[in-house]
Amino acid sequence: MISIAARLNRLPPTRIHRQATIIAGIGSFFDLFDIFLAGVLGTVLTQQFHLTRAALPPIIGSSFIGMFFGATLLGRYADRAGRRTAFLLNLGIYSGFTLLGAFSVDLTMLIVTRFLAGIGIGAELPLVDAYLSELLPARHRGRYTAWAYTIGFFGIPAAGFLARILVPRQPLGIDGWRWMFVAGSLGAAIVWVSRSKLPESPRWLESMGRTAEADAIVSRMEREAEAVGPLAAPEPNEIAQSGHARFRAIFGPRYRGRTLMLCVFHIFQTVGYYGFGTLVPTVLAAKGYSIVTSLTFTSLTFIGYPVGSALSLPVVERVDRRWLIVGSAALMSVFGLALGYASAPGVILTMGFFYTATSNVFSNALHIFQVEIFPTFARATAAGTAYGLSRLSTGAMPFVLVPVLDRWGPGAMFAVIAAALWIVILDITLFAPKTTGRSLETISQ
Numbered sequence: 001m002i003s004i005a006a007r008l009n010r011l012p013p014t015r016i017h018r019q020a021t022i023i024a025g026i027g028s029f030f031d032l033f034d035i036f037l038a039g040v041l042g043t044v045l046t047q048q049f050h051l052t053r054a055a056l057p058p059i060i061g062s063s064f065i066g067m068f069f070g071a072t073l074l075g076r077y078a079d080r081a082g083r084r085t086a087f088l089l090n091l092g093i094y095s096g097f098t099l100l101g102a103f104s105v106d107l108t109m110l111i112v113t114r115f116l117a118g119i120g121i122g123a124e125l126p127l128v129d130a131y132l133s134e135l136l137p138a139r140h141r142g143r144y145t146a147w148a149y150t151i152g153f154f155g156i157p158a159a160g161f162l163a164r165i166l167v168p169r170q171p172l173g174i175d176g177w178r179w180m181f182v183a184g185s186l187g188a189a190i191v192w193v194s195r196s197k198l199p200e201s202p203r204w205l206e207s208m209g210r211t212a213e214a215d216a217i218v219s220r221m222e223r224e225a226e227a228v229g230p231l232a233a234p235e236p237n238e239i240a241q242s243g244h245a246r247f248r249a250i251f252g253p254r255y256r257g258r259t260l261m262l263c264v265f266h267i268f269q270t271v272g273y274y275g276f277g278t279l280v281p282t283v284l285a286a287k288g289y290s291i292v293t294s295l296t297f298t299s300l301t302f303i304g305y306p307v308g309s310a311l312s313l314p315v316v317e318r319v320d321r322r323w324l325i326v327g328s329a330a331l332m333s334v335f336g337l338a339l340g341y342a343s344a345p346g347v348i349l350t351m352g353f354f355y356t357a358t359s360n361v362f363s364n365a366l367h368i369f370q371v372e373i374f375p376t377f378a379r380a381t382a383a384g385t386a387y388g389l390s391r392l393s394t395g396a397m398p399f400v401l402v403p404v405l406d407r408w409g410p411g412a413m414f415a416v417i418a419a420a421l422w423i424v425i426l427d428i429t430l431f432a433p434k435t436t437g438r439s440l441e442t443i444s445q
Helices: 004-009 015-048 053-081 083-101 107-121 124-135 138-152 155-166 176-195 202-207 211-226 256-286 291-302 304-312 321-341 345-372 376-408 410-431 440-444
Strands: none
Touching (some): 015 083, 015 107, 015 124, 015 138, 053 107, 053 124, 053 376, 083 107, 124 202, 124 345, 124 376, 138 304, 138 345, 155 176, 155 304, 202 376, 256 291, 256 321, 256 345, 256 376, 291 304, 291 345, 304 345, 376 410
16 A cells, blocks of 8 residues: 555645645744744833843743743644644734733733743744644655745744834824734734644545545546646655654654754754844844834844745755754844944944845755654654744843843844854764655655
8 A cells, every 4th residue: 555655755745735825834934923923022111111131031931931932732643633723823822922922011021921832833933943844745845835934934034024104103192012912913813724724644544544544535636746747656655654743752762862863852952043133123222223213223233034044944954954953043043142242333234134034054954954854753842842942042032142242232142143153063963864855654654
């Protein structure tokens, strides 16, 4: 019997592939919008609630701590109940509590609603990664996932420019930052409706023994492909995988090395990736720029995120994921240090743009890579667990980087970020397997 995986891997891209890529990308838009909302609003909320900079870490960190629980718990839930079901649950939680956060009357309510919204959105990106990796053919997996994130990363400059427009104003007499929460909530609700029409992952259905449902979905995709041209013969060695989505599976002898490698990677990569995006307004304020000016600078540098994601498209299937991660991390450390010590506005903007553009070549490679190295039955559990650590690390990061910034300045803060990136480089160089162009079943075996 030919496996579902073998049938999927012989397909050319179909309408279902493109539709899933676009809808997944729009969903990741709101995850990234929310993550970078923390940094954009950080300096504003110090004035709104009359806080010192020392009080910022609990505000910035609360949503990331929620994301840790969301990524860990909903990732495992996705392996038990299905990718599509988990998709709908996580966006529903996020949308509801983000809207509630817009009505925060004090700091405590804001922190609690940010934490609960974080639980909802925490699993979004690892779920996107798992779902697309299982639906897409091996030779197109990287490029289409990169397209999804290119769409998603427009959420970052959107957060920056929307803050630049709304924060200085009070539309209808309501603070601009509250309108940003409303925008995130309503947008996620719209995506929820679109996502409800997506098919379940056929690979996951097969791994659960629901072969008739998996066959129906793949047969529909095959009919779409056959309308364009004849299909290639499936590879006979691509066999279905089955098992139980348990933590002991990913920490057992077979996958323990990969799990630990990915955990170390996520603990430190987040310092490099989110250390810039969530704290750059605070860094610019420390350099003496006003809130309005720092938000303008932030918005301009954030354009680099979708640009960098688009730049990954020509190379993501040509260069092994490992070396894309290593090379882009090295460049991030250089550009970050240059920005930390820069004082001229032009240099700050240029280095900030280069940093964000390079970091999204890095990000696309890591999102494709992290789900390729585990079997279907535990893919979301493994990716969610490791990715959850990145959210915990991000939640702790302000407590480390903000004091360094206050005491020693932006240069020292970016030196800490660069050190974290070089730990990532060593981890991937020494322990990561090759994945580009290989079937998921071959990689995990």
